[in-house]
Amino acid sequence: MPEHKTRTKILQCAIQLLGENGAEQFSASKLAAAAGISKATLFHHFRSIDDVPIEAFEVWSNDVLDIDLPATGDLYKALVKLGNHTFDVVDQQRDFLRAYFVLLNKAMFDERLRFKVASSSDRAIETLASGIRRFVESKRAANDLARxxxxxxxxxxxxxxxxxxxxxxxxxxxxxxxxLTK
Amino acid sequence: MPEHKTRTKILQCAIQLLGENGAEQFSASKLAAAAGISKATLFHHFRSIDDVPIEAFEVWSNDVLDIDLPATGDLYKALVKLGNHTFDVVDQQRDFLRAYFVLLNKAMFDERLRFKVASSSDRAIETLASGIRRFVESKRAANDLARxxxxxxxxxxxxxxxxxxxxxxxxxxxxxxxxLTK
Structure with a gap:
């Protein structure tokens, strides 16, 4: 497998493992086994197992956090749809959503991860705010609503x-x- | 130390450890050391280390989750105060608040803990709703606002x-x- 594909595979397996069993069960051995590689290969790609969640969060957020507000005629309906869609994802891809909260939890104890989480949260708010601006005049108001x-x-x-x-x-x-929309 | 005091000490140390370092660093050895007891004594009180967080959550929530709405003349001010107070606690007792989210995180993977969390959340909503009823006619509306x-x-x-x-x-x-209060 080319190097970058192995790296991507490792990060996807990390998200899967973190969402399936939580951070407590997460280890280099289990991650290597899940990705079908040796621990040596894992540590060729990542200096430490603690570096994995930080990049994994980036992969996770690239997949999801660009929150597009559904196109409907009014903000109330658009927000209701956004919520329903999110709760459907929780139902259908429980492990994937759990991985998000496991990583948020880790961020409480890990400054590097906190930095990643904060910047991808800023990006998510920006995207959502630009959707809200279809209904709201002021940029600041849209931003506050998005948050x-x-x-x-x-x-x-x-x-x-x-x-x-x-x-x-x-x-x-x-x-x-x-x-919120009254 | 009397038996029940030892038990309480173990649970308080568990909350402290979970909030300080997260669930990943939590172990029977560390908990016994923190409580100043042997592992044998720990396992005299708890059949398994996995039982500890479940009772720890109960101790945590008895300390905090009875959310009294501050007594002020209007609901907006009371809710703002409630938030400011909570964020002050996050600032001043960071570990204690982190323990809550660590336990919530564990509840995603542990049905017994989920049951505990859900019932103490119901209790918290009930208390908060009874505070909100000072400002809102219907019991159902107060309940929904509290949630x-x-x-x-x-x-x-x-x-x-x-x-x-x-x-x-x-x-x-x-x-x-x-x-919310407009």
């Missing part, structure tokens, strides 16, 4: 995964969107 | 800890409270 939406979306998804209260989360999301 | 508030508070606190963006979090919280 509120992302915080609620993260809180709601975390509750969905850690508490398993899907019905309440979906109902609460609609209330949030109604209040 | 929205807790989700935003969790999302905001997680962002604060994992992204380190205090200023934005505090500003966004005010916007959220304004929109």
């Amino acid at each position: 509120t939406v992302l915080m609620q979306l993260d809180g709601a998804s975390l509750h969905l995964l850690a508490l398993g209260n899907e019905q309440e989360v979906r109902r609460t999301w609609k209330l949030f969107c109604r209040k | 929205t508030v807790l989700m935003q508070l969790d999302g905001a606190s997680l962002h604060l800890l994992a992204l380190g963006n205090e200023q934005e979090v505090r500003r966004t919280w005010k916007l959220f409270c304004r929109k």
Whole structure:
């Protein structure tokens, strides 16, 4: 396999493993086994196993965090759709979403990861804000709304995964969107 | 030390360790050392190290999760105060707050813990909702508002800890409270 393909494979397996079993079960041996490579090859690509989650977060966020606001006639409907889509992803790709929160959790203890998470969160807010600006005049207002939406979306998804209260989360999301756009 | 005091000490040390270094660094040896007991004593109190976080969450939530809404003349001000107080706690007792998210993270992978987290979250919503009812007629509406508030508070606190963006979090919280109470 070409070098860069091996690297990508390692990072994708890392996301899969982190989402499947959490950070506690994550190790160089397990990652090498999952990627079908030797530990020597793994450490040829990454100086330390602690470097893997940092790049893995980047791969994860490139796949997902460009949050496009669905094209609809009003902001309320667009935000409701955004939430429903996110909660569907939580249902259907649970491990993938769990990997996000596992990495956010690691970022609380790892400054390098925190830096990555913060910059990809800024990017996500920017994209979402530019969607919101179709409905809102001021750039600053759109930005602030985008940040509120992302915080609620993260809180709601975390509750969905850690508490398993899907019905309440979906109902609460609609209330949030109604209040936000009134 | 009497048996129940030892047990309480173990659980408090568990919260401290989980918040200080995360779940990955958490082990029976470290917990026994932190509590100043032998591993044999630890396993006299807990059948497995995996049982510890479940009871630790209960201790944590008894200490905190009874969210009393500050007594002020209007709901907007009361909610802003609630957020400011929470963010102050994040600042001043970072490890204690991190322990909460570490345990929430574990709950994504542990059904027994998820059950505990869900029931203490229900209790937190109930307390908060009874505070909100001072301002809102319907019980159902107060309940839904309380859930929205807790989700935003969790999302905001997680962002604060994992992204380190205090200023934005505090500003966004005010916007959220304004929109919610308009």
